Amino acid sequence: MAVTDEAILKIKEMIISGALGPGDRLPPEKELSERLGLSRSSMREAVKALEVIRVLDVRRGDGTYVTSLEPRLLLEAMSFVVDLHDDSSILELFAVRRILEPAAAALAAAHMTPDILDELRSQIGSVDDATSVEGLVAHDLEFHGAIAAAAGNSYLASLIESLSSHTVRARIWRGLTQENSVHRTLAEHRMIVDALERGDAELAQALTVVHISGVEQWLRDAATSA
Template identity: 80%
Template structure:
């Protein structure tokens, strides 16, 4: 095992054991390197790597802190990776969404409260059918994020959000609008919302499968 990898694992162990909690400041570099029996250079590289994936927050002139470790924060790196993928990779991403989003709709139908439902209603009611592509992308992101948040499962919501980057949705919406399918997509959003509001988990899941699969099928044919 590389020395830097060992340093990363040792810091991870400190967090898992509770020795370091979210928001805690790490001991000074010299003290921590001596405690872990590692060189300061390897520790420094480990801190850089953990900063990239948002486990640590390096504040210049102040110190290094453990972040909040919230799921959405930790999965930000995945959104960046998704944006870099080409169209064929997006098909694989859609295959994953086809698994996760129906499950999210089902959970939302079971757990959504009035506040979550109202947020979804406002999202659906607020979109202009003649809006430009960017507005439609914003609506689509807001609607699916609202469903994911209504599940009550932070990790699932963050994972879905990380797979639903603005770049990917914008690329797909451009094609969909050219195919004059905006109206159909918005109707599907209405139907999914109605099923969630009715507490019908199976119907919400089934409608979401159709919704995601429709875009996936269009993209597959376009490629």
């Protein structure tokens, strides 16, 4: 089990057991992480995930509170997670991305210029471990969009942009619930850029397949375990 998943389960157990009730304020991050035997980083990611599904309410400068936990509130917030697990069209979108984006990367390898490579590396350099999940996904969209644009086929680039925009929620949820998402994404992006810089179309294509398949496989696993 991923550490973040473990942290989510432990906080959930505190709520179910009554140790935390609706409206209660969570102990400070350091105290809570020590009590549950988890790192502060995994605790932080767990809180982010539980905030997204409206179990926790993070009030900047005040603290983190359990929400009212009203069924209406939770069902409304959970709908997008259910969509990810139950809607096969999301998996179909990733399958199409897995076909088109590697092809775009292969085409882009023949059109690389120093300016394009500098821009791609600058995009990667703008992200670090402190970047939010939303920031990471925004970078991912920009990165793949730049490669698609470099392929020299505007119709292909438009298709990829449309497909990519429909998979944002799945990518954000993966980033919240899977360990080392920032490090993994940036490492894969660097390898793709290195292949593009060498003009190695086959390698750029293969690395892009692996990169997109990672999210697709996570989604399949999540659907299976749901």
